[in-house]
Each structure stands twice: as C-alpha cells, then as structure tokens.
Amino acid sequence: MEGERMDIVVKNISVSFGKIGVFRDFSIAFPQNKITCILGPSGSGKTTLLKVLGGLIPTEGFSAPRCSFIFQDHRLLPHMSALDNLAVVLEGDKASRREKARKMLADMELSEAEKLYPSELSGGMAQRVAIARGLLFDAELMLMDEPFKGLDLALQERLIKYFIKYWEEKRLTTVFVTHSILEAILVADKIVVIDKREEGAKVVFDKEFDLPRSQRALGVPEVDELRKQLHDILVSL
Amino acid sequence: MEKKRLIYNILAPVVGCVVFIALWFIVSAAIGKSIILPSPADALSGFFVLLGEGQFYLAIGRTLGRTLLSFVIAFALGCFFAFLSVKSEFFKKAFSPVAVIVRVLPTISIILLVLIWFRSATAPYVITFIVIFPMLYTTILNAAENVDSKLVEMCQAYHVSKGRQLFCLYIPGMTPAVLTGMSITLSFSVKLTIAAEVLASTQGSMGRYMSQSSAYIDTPTLLAWTLAAILLGFILEGLVLLVKKLLLRRYHGR
Numbered sequence: 151m152e153g154e155r156m157d158i159v160v161k162n163i164s165v166s167f168g169k170i171g172v173f174r175d176f177s178i179a180f181p182q183n184k185i186t187c188i189l190g191p192s193g194s195g196k197t198t199l200l201k202v203l204g205g206l207i208p209t210e211g212f213s214a215p216r217c218s219f220i221f222q223d224h225r226l227l228p229h230m231s232a233l234d235n236l237a238v239v240l241e242g243d244k245a246s247r248r249e250k251a252r253k254m255l256a257d258m259e260l261s262e263a264e265k266l267y268p269s270e271l272s273g274g275m276a277q278r279v280a281i282a283r284g285l286l287f288d289a290e291l292m293l294m295d296e297p298f299k300g301l302d303l304a305l306q307e308r309l310i311k312y313f314i315k316y317w318e319e320k321r322l323t324t325v326f327v328t329h330s331i332l333e334a335i336l337v338a339d340k341i342v343v344i345d346k347r348e349e350g351a352k353v354v355f356d357k358e359f360d361l362p363r364s365q366r367a368l369g370v371p372e373v374d375e376l377r378k379q380l381h382d383i384l385v386s387l
Numbered sequence: 388m389e390k391k392r393l394i395y396n397i398l399a400p401v402v403g404c405v406v407f408i409a410l411w412f413i414v415s416a417a418i419g420k421s422i423i424l425p426s427p428a429d430a431l432s433g434f435f436v437l438l439g440e441g442q443f444y445l446a447i448g449r450t451l452g453r454t455l456l457s458f459v460i461a462f463a464l465g466c467f468f469a470f471l472s473v474k475s476e477f478f479k480k481a482f483s484p485v486a487v488i489v490r491v492l493p494t495i496s497i498i499l500l501v502l503i504w505f506r507s508a509t510a511p512y513v514i515t516f517i518v519i520f521p522m523l524y525t526t527i528l529n530a531a532e533n534v535d536s537k538l539v540e541m542c543q544a545y546h547v548s549k550g551r552q553l554f555c556l557y558i559p560g561m562t563p564a565v566l567t568g569m570s571i572t573l574s575f576s577v578k579l580t581i582a583a584e585v586l587a588s589t590q591g592s593m594g595r596y597m598s599q600s601s602a603y604i605d606t607p608t609l610l611a612w613t614l615a616a617i618l619l620g621f622i623l624e625g626l627v628l629l630v631k632k633l634l635l636r637r638y639h640g641r
Contacts, residue, residue: 204544219544225537229559229638238555239545287545 157182158291163209172198174350183321187338191387194344195351196327200293218287220294224276226268232279233264239287254286274305292324331380336366345387355383425607433611450593454580457515465523473531490521498586511583518579519572526568530561559638566631574620
C-alpha cells in the first residue's frame with residue numbers, strides 16, 4: 151500500500167479571509183510516506199494550510215485527500231471513553247469498530263485508558279489517545295497542528311519519541327506544523343519555512359533532512375548546523 | 388463531608404419550610420379569620436378532603452394532560468426550529484423577531500386573545516404552547532450553539548457522520564442545559580395551564596375548581612388546590628432533574 155501512495159501536491163491555490171490574502175498562487179508538495187515539518191512566524195498561514203489540506207477550508211483547485219488530524223488540544227469527545235473516541239471515527243458496525251479501536255489502544259500501550267473518559271486522563275495520556283485516533287483513521291495524509299505545544303519539556307520529548315515509534319510502523323504521509331525548531335529537527339524528513347508576504351505566503355526554506363532519527367540529538371554536527379540555519383532564517387523574518 | 392452534605396441538602400430546606408409554615412400560622416392566627424387566611428392545619432385538612440374525592444384526581448389528570456401535551460408539542464417544535472436555525476443563518480435571523488415578540492408579549496394579552504379565538508377546552512393548550520415555545524426554542528438553540536466548535540471541527544475532519552455527531556456530540560453536550568431549561572419550563576407550564584383554565588373556565592379542570600372556590604370564598608379549598616398545583620409542578624420538575632442526573636451518569640459511564 152505504502153508504495154501506491156502519491157505525493158500530496160498543492161498547486162496554485164489562493165485563499166483569502168475578507169481582504170486579507172493568505173495564499174496567492176501558492177504551491178507546495180509533500181513527499182509520500184515522509185514527515186514534512188512546516189515552520190514559520192505566527193500568521194504566516196501554517197494552520198490555514200493544514201485546514202486547506204484537511205478540507206476544512208474548501209479551496210478551488212485542490213481536492214482534499216482523506217486526512218487524519220492531530221490538533222494542539224486532544225479534542226476527544228468528553229462523553230465517550232477513550233475506546234469509543236477511537237471507534238467513533240471508524241466505519242462499520244459497532245462491534246468491529248470497537249475491536250479495531252481496542253487493538254490499536256493495546257498496540258500503542260494504552261489499554262489502561264480504554265474505559266477512561268477524557269476528564270480522567272492526564273494531558274499526556276489524552277494526547278496519546280488523540281495520536282492513536284489519528285494513526286487508526288484510514289487516511290492518505292496525516293495533519294498535525296502543534297500537537298506537543300504547551301506540554302512540559304520532558305513530556306514533550308516522551309510524546310515525540312512515542313509518536314515516531316508508531317508513525318514508523320505506518321509511515322503515513324504527514325504534515326507537521328510547529329514553532330519549535332528542535333521538534334522539527336527531531337521529527338522531520340523535510341523542513342519547510344513559510345513566511346507571510348504582502349503578495350501571500352511564500353516558501354523561504356525547503357530542505358530534506360535524511361539523518362536517521364535515532365542519531366538526531368543536540369551536539370550532532372548536522373543537527374546543530376541545521377538548527378543554526380533555521381534559527382537565523384526565523385529571526386530574520 | 389457527608390455530614391455537611393446532609394445539613395445543606397436536607398436540613399436547610401426543612402428549616403426553610405418550617406419557618407415558612409410558622410410565619411403562615413402566626414399571620415393566620417393574628418388575622419383570626421379562616422375566610423381570609425386559613426391556618427396551615429385548615430388548608431391541610433381541606434387538602435385531605437380533596438384527596439378523598441374522585442373529581443380531584445380527574446381534574447389533576449386533565450390539567451396534567453393539557454400541560455404535558457402542550458409541553459411536548461412546544462418541545463418538539465422548539466427542537467425543529469432550533470435545528471433549522473442552526474442549519475440556516477437566514478432562517479435564524481428571519482425567525483428571531485417572531486421569537487422575541489412572542490417572548491416579550493404580556494402573558495395576559497396572549498391569554499385574552501386566545502380566549503377570543505378558541506373554545507374554553509382548547510384555549511389552555513394554545514396559551515401554554517404560545518408562551519413556552521419561544522422559551523424552549525431559545526434554550527435549545529443556545530445549547531446547540533454552545534457545543535464546542537473545536538469538537539465539531541474534529542468531527543468534520545474525521546468525516547464523522549451527521550447522525551453520529553448528533554448522538555455522540557450534540558445530544559450529550561446539550562443535555563444539561565436543555566434539561567435544566569425543561570425543568571423550569573415544565574413547572575411554569577403547570578402554572579400557565581391552570582391560569583388559562585381559570586380564565587377560560589375550562590370544564591372539570593383544576594383551574595375551574597380553583598375559580599369556583601374563590602367565587603364561594605372557600606379559602607381553605609382554594610389553598611388545598613394550590614397545594615396540589617405546587618406538588619404537581621414540584622413532581623414534574625423533580626422528574627426532569629432525575630432524568631438529567633441519570634443521563635449525565637450514563638454519559639460519564641458512572
């Protein structure tokens with residue numbers, strides 16, 4: 151299946167809110183089975199781009215693929231257990247949906263959360279359930295909007311490792327929006343920086359990063375060099 | 388903790404009732420005329436007399452039936468119109484003046500107008516419906532609009548069907564606010580139906596009997612009917628709150 155997936159290509163899209171044009175003839179491609187991280191200043195259109203990709207903002211000239219979405223907040227339905235929160239996004243009869251959800255939770259070491267409600271889960275646990283939901287959903291593209299923002303550093307690191315571990319099994323084409331350079335370096339196969347311009351958002355940096363993820367850490371020359379490069383670009387915007 | 392809850396939930400309301408009855412007793416003793424203000428004991432004995440009469444139960448049944456039927460129709464239409472308002476901003480804007488006018492219209496004007504247009508048996512249904520429909524519509528619409536838009540967006544992103552969104556997001560999310568509104572509106576409906584029955588002089592109704600007691604200056608019986616009306620409203624409100632409690636428990640699996 152993986153080999154059959156195509157790159158996700160956005161070509162010449164234009165999006166505006168009232169008189170404010172966020173994108174004008176904007177094009178970008180997301181390589182299949184890879185994680186593309188998007189960095190950029192606030193208001194550069196990162197979240198808007200995710201919404202376009204996910205079909206939440208209908209856009210002329212782009213037909214949204216089937217997407218799973220991991221948001222900044224977990225967005226679990228408050229009146230349903232973790233199990234049912236996964237089952238609700240699946241198709242088929244209730245028993246089979248629950249069975250698939252139960253298996254996913256077990257595979258992702260979340261069996262203990264199965265019967266718990268979102269209010270009973272810790273922040274980290276709730277976000278893990280949201281990641282499980284995103285990976286379980288049968289999608290061509292996975293969209294992540296700063297999913298680890300606002301969590302403490304140790305938890306952030308644990309969740310990134312957790313996400314990568316399970317993402318590797320499925321290798322779903324992923325677009326990951328973040329403000330954190332380090333997060334992007336740890337996660338990405340490709341890093342893109344977009345900037346807000348008067349004529350609409352523009353890609354100002356686009357680089358593949360193929361250092362194995364297991365080797366990525368502070369102090370590794372390639373990581374430090376890329377980190378500095380990204381830092382210089384982002385402070386100049 | 389348990390002791391504190393007991394004091395607040397049971398002892399405090401009992402103290403309130405005792406103080407109220409004591410004041411009633413003192414004032415009635417001071418007036419000294421049962422025809423103006425009977426003592427609580429007179430009212431209670433009048434109530435027990437009513438309990439022994441078949442017409443009492445029939446009258447309560449009829450008034451309750453009118454209240455519930457008007458309420459169910461108003462609730463069903465309130466849901467339907469709130470649904471249309473959520474779906475269409477145009478409909479919501481177009482309907483808002485109607486809802487506001489009906490809401491602020493003096494109840495007595497509604498009653499008097501309806502009494503001209505409808506027969507005395509039908510008038511209480513119509514009056515109760517007209518008064519409570521905009522209240523229920525507004526409650527349901529507000530509850531629907533207060534459903535977390537981020538969760539709605541999540542459901543759209545994951546292609547969760549409309550039916551599943553209704554049962555998994557909207558209904559559980561709206562239940563507390565709607566049921567609270569329902570409990571208030573339902574006890575208000577009892578009062579309205581009885582007032583309408585009094586003015587329409589509806590045959591065999593609680594309102595008719597109350598009106599007759601008033602005409603004969605039979606104050607203890609009038610108070611006994613009033614006590615029955617209070618109990619009716621209290622039971623209906625309590626039942627809705629019980630349903631709310633059970634549903635919330637179900638939605639949280641406890």
